[in-house]
Amino acid sequence: MPVKRTGSGQPSKTLALLWGLAPQSTPRKGPARSLTVEQIVEAALELADDLGIDAVTMRAVANRVGVSAMSIYTYIPGKPELLDLMVDTLYAGLPRASWGNDSWRDRAQQVAESNRELLRQHPWMTEIAALSRPPLGPGVMAKYEHELAVFDTTDLSDTDIDAALSYLLGFVQSHCRSARDAERATTDSAMTDAQWWETNQSLLAEAVDPEKFPRAVRIGAAAGAEQDSAWNPDRAWRFGLDRTLDGLAALIDALPER
Amino acid sequence: MPVKRTGSGQPSKTLALLWGLAPQSTPRKGPARSLTVEQIVEAALELADDLGIDAVTMRAVANRVGVSAMSIYTYIPGKPELLDLMVDTLYAGLPRASWGNDSWRDRAQQVAESNRELLRQHPWMTEIAALSRPPLGPGVMAKYEHELAVFDTTDLSDTDIDAALSYLLGFVQSHCRSARDAERATTDSAMTDAQWWETNQSLLAEAVDPEKFPRAVRIGAAAGAEQDSAWNPDRAWRFGLDRTLDGLAALIDALPER
């Protein structure tokens, strides 16, 4: 059964793991532990980055750190918790330059772009559910804290600050997910967009009646022609980011000063 | 191996299936077929709606229509194609009232809300990859055609119309995905948000230093208190939809008339 969802374990165990709270420290009874949680998470991250999230199996991770699959379970309760740890670890490692006196809009744009960069370097992150409701580990908290400061200079209420940040990050994730899907569609099928188009053109031409779908035919063709493909990630990014920032500006700049 | 991705089959076969182009019609050689593709897709949809996307296995679908698992493969090349067909079928069944002379903003809001409604009635749709780059079936085409008309009365270029619609739908999907994750987090763990909070409060209080995370503590508490939970889907929806429409308005209303 596939496990791509996080947060399924007992939350207390997960939280203790995330914050590295060891129940007791050094003098345990049996043989000494041969690994650390960090080593396991590291190995899992390398696998995910190199071969994709599907390659992160308990057996593969165990093999990479030199133990048997079941040994992992003495360090980590299960796979969902491993995914939680992977995400939190990456978040913890993010650069967090201080904001200086940039405007909220500049800050928001930087946050969007650094999140995009993270998701481009680790595309598998767009495939797991840990992003919308991430585990409350130290990395997540530090990221949240830093990004909330985007709206320090605005007059938004606390709840609106939270909503605004969620909205901004939601756009980034949504876009990166689409970009990943698009890239995979071409690499998976070993077909460029152009080849795909050629293969399907005749079939589509037969099926799609321009009189029945006038806008779709016209606009689909225009969009495909102007960009070099059916979907241009960079163009979609710029369009979406501008819209998102404008949307937030419509709220923020209309506020009465407090 | 889990298959939750669509579009992995040969595109031509998939397209033929989607548009219902039978290679030859009636006089085949062997025994008559006992099923139709529609029946199979119907059964798969019922399973997904009743028990979630994980319950849609080839064996379960086959069992529901009264044949063995392998018989399905004489109708449909594989599971990705089945998912494609499910999505296209739902899209085809969507109501598409004519627009009258609503403003683009009213139209956009209606599109957003009807998409949200669809994703609420079929939450499993947020979990499969068929939404960002859907298969070009008749249902998808009809939906695309209808929704493009949102921007008929604007002066947007064709490529911008396409981008604007993608942006709008991206928000809806992103929101519904989060809403689904949040709902599942409470139902899966058989824990209400309040219970979860109580369980973890002491641990978090110990780990999270308010001096290190001042904004996170303040804003997290405010957001949790004002809403009745850590995340209120309806509030997030209204916030996000307003921002999205404002963002589009900033582009559309600033255009010089053509």
Next chain:
DNA sequence: CTATACGTTGTACAACGTACGGTGTATAAC
């Protein structure tokens, strides 16, 4: 020295998608 707690591992299970080969049935060819 003995008891106990713990790290590690091999085996096993159920579930998944689907490749493969066999079986029976309908039409096509003669």
Next chain:
DNA sequence: GTTATACACCGTACGTTGTACAACGTATAG
């Protein structure tokens, strides 16, 4: 009418997943 052929259908089997369980060995506690 007989034979050949194409096709629908099915049972079995394979490789893969997460992880439960029990066995085995090792270090410390008494």
